[in-house]
Amino acid sequence: MLSHEFMRSALLAGSFVALACGTCGWFVVLRGQVFAGDALSHVAFPGALAAAAAGVDARVGLFVATVAVGVGIALLGRGTLVARGGGAGGSTPADDTAIGIVFTFVLGLGLFFLTLFSIGSAGGAGIQAAHTLFGSIFGLGAGEARVAALVGLAIVILVLVIARPLLFATLAPDVAAARGVPTRLLGVGFLALVGLVAAEATQAVGALLLLGLLAAPAAAAHRLTGRPFAGVLLAGLLAVVAMVVGLILAYALPWLPPSTAVIAIALTIYGASALAR
Amino acid sequence: MIATNTPRPTQRHTLMPTDSVNPTLSWNLPRDLGEVLEYHFMVNALLAGSVVAVMAGLVGWLMVLRREAFAGHTLSMMAFPGASGAALIGIPAAWGYFTFCGAGALAIGRFSGASRSSLREQSASIGAVQAAALALGFLFVSLYGGVLGDLESLLFGNILAISDGQVLVLAAVALAVVAALALWARPLLFASVDPDVASARGVPVTALSTGFLLLLGLAVAATSQITGPLLVFALLVAPAATAQRLTARPTLSLALTILLGLLIVWLGMGIAYFSVYPAGFFISAIAFSVYVLARVLRALHGRRGARADAAGASAPVKATA
Numbered sequence: 001m002l003s004h005e006f007m008r009s010a011l012l013a014g015s016f017v018a019l020a021c022g023t024c025g026w027f028v029v030l031r032g033q034v035f036a037g038d039a040l041s042h043v044a045f046p047g048a049l050a051a052a053a054a055g056v057d058a059r060v061g062l063f064v065a066t067v068a069v070g071v072g073i074a075l076l077g078r079g080t081l082v083a084r085g086g087g088a089g090g091s092t093p094a095d096d097t098a099i100g101i102v103f104t105f106v107l108g109l110g111l112f113f114l115t116l117f118s119i120g121s122a123g124g125a126g127i128q129a130a131h132t133l134f135g136s137i138f139g140l141g142a143g144e145a146r147v148a149a150l151v152g153l154a155i156v157i158l159v160l161v162i163a164r165p166l167l168f169a170t171l172a173p174d175v176a177a178a179r180g181v182p183t184r185l186l187g188v189g190f191l192a193l194v195g196l197v198a199a200e201a202t203q204a205v206g207a208l209l210l211l212g213l214l215a216a217p218a219a220a221a222h223r224l225t226g227r228p229f230a231g232v233l234l235a236g237l238l239a240v241v242a243m244v245v246g247l248i249l250a251y252a253l254p255w256l257p258p259s260t261a262v263i264a265i266a267l268t269i270y271g272a273s274a275l276a277r
Numbered sequence: 278m279i280a281t282n283t284p285r286p287t288q289r290h291t292l293m294p295t296d297s298v299n300p301t302l303s304w305n306l307p308r309d310l311g312e313v314l315e316y317h318f319m320v321n322a323l324l325a326g327s328v329v330a331v332m333a334g335l336v337g338w339l340m341v342l343r344r345e346a347f348a349g350h351t352l353s354m355m356a357f358p359g360a361s362g363a364a365l366i367g368i369p370a371a372w373g374y375f376t377f378c379g380a381g382a383l384a385i386g387r388f389s390g391a392s393r394s395s396l397r398e399q400s401a402s403i404g405a406v407q408a409a410a411l412a413l414g415f416l417f418v419s420l421y422g423g424v425l426g427d428l429e430s431l432l433f434g435n436i437l438a439i440s441d442g443q444v445l446v447l448a449a450v451a452l453a454v455v456a457a458l459a460l461w462a463r464p465l466l467f468a469s470v471d472p473d474v475a476s477a478r479g480v481p482v483t484a485l486s487t488g489f490l491l492l493l494g495l496a497v498a499a500t501s502q503i504t505g506p507l508l509v510f511a512l513l514v515a516p517a518a519t520a521q522r523l524t525a526r527p528t529l530s531l532a533l534t535i536l537l538g539l540l541i542v543w544l545g546m547g548i549a550y551f552s553v554y555p556a557g558f559f560i561s562a563i564a565f566s567v568y569v570l571a572r573v574l575r576a577l578h579g580r581r582g583a584r585a586d587a588a589g590a591s592a593p594v595k596a597t598a
Contacts, residue, residue: 032397034404035347042507096346097518101568104510108561111508115554209415212408219401257419263412270405 009145016152022239025218039103046110070195212263220273330538337513356506361417378494386487515564
């Protein structure tokens, strides 16, 4: 199995993307922001289309769109927090509405660009768009895989750097603010980071399946341990396990798409964690 | 404030190279309207759009109030396994939509209704349900053999291909949903606004919650025939969120929600008829603009109220609020 280059690339890129999703996901679940992460994964698609329309590399558009919308959602949510006077840390359920409206608009823009391509003669760009939407981890080249692994590693390091203040700001936002922790800046920065993860994972597992890697291993880790740093590590580890086992399974069973296999394993872990508790 | 939007397609058309087959908008609005209504498919689209706008407005109003936008979005994603599963076993896509939306509503109700106390668990479990649905969808697509209609109309709907039968089905679904809402209006509102007190008073909060999710699933499945599953929020969330921002009185904001929903659909379809771009784009863009406008008005209003010196420079906007 490892003699195939596509499999080595998939395992390398997949493991690091999963590690980034898992560690970041632990905080996403803690802050109740799974919907925001989901929305960011959808935004990747219009971003790539817009970049293609502008003649820029689709990857640039993907990253710019997810990070920008992440920041936008955080800022809109901040407005809600101030208006309602709530201090629940991350996302009060009220921002769900803003998230929903923002990402629907961005997807509408995606539809606009898609039509732009189908009217024009650039049919190839439309195919590329579908490629962005679904991602194909078995289609990564060795070079792409190395870049993906490095970006994944960078995201993990960033998460670990802001982990302590972010934890403080999430669990006790008022106390943290009083102690001089820049809670709002952290909130915005964290969603920008989730945007990075979404853009990165889009290339590996596809925009639509990022959600499973972000939510399921992290939620399982939350069920299994209450200790924060053990939880972050466990979430990352479980995500990597889901990715590697899923990829091997998809390799062994040709009818099984890799994304389905990875998510199935992640969800099995999540389900099993309910039994273990 | 919305009427200023109407001349826009004319500008677009002067800027864009159009071929002679495309309809163009003249300044004679009644004539243009007559031209639109001459086509049977446009009449069907407008009828279906109106029916769906009213239903989505009502259900969406409660959804925004109950803060279940993530659940609503997850239900809209059920269209993917629904449509691909239906294609796989060879039944109409709409059946797949409704089946999977119903199953998804039950799953969300089962997993997140029990742990209502923890927002954290709830958001994670809804995410897990959605991931499962998407993974199933991928499996179906892969088993089907790859080519599944055209992706674009699966994701964004095709408003110009609505048959007479579909209009009837949508009307029946809308009638059932509105009737159920009217029947449960009081306990549902009570359980939505204050679940703890309602539960103490003997209102079956969990059953109502699952029941509402089922209605939401129905509404989402119907709406996604108009806007496509990806853009249902344009009709489900935007009108309700806008109305709830503008007024706190329930009946007034409900009426405003329905009115806004209808306006968004009509304007979006009307503009799309005279444009090369699809209705879904215009509907979501108008919905977004209306929401942003409401937020801006609200912010200006709030600032105005907070400051004693009300002699501010930006006077003309306030009157509409």
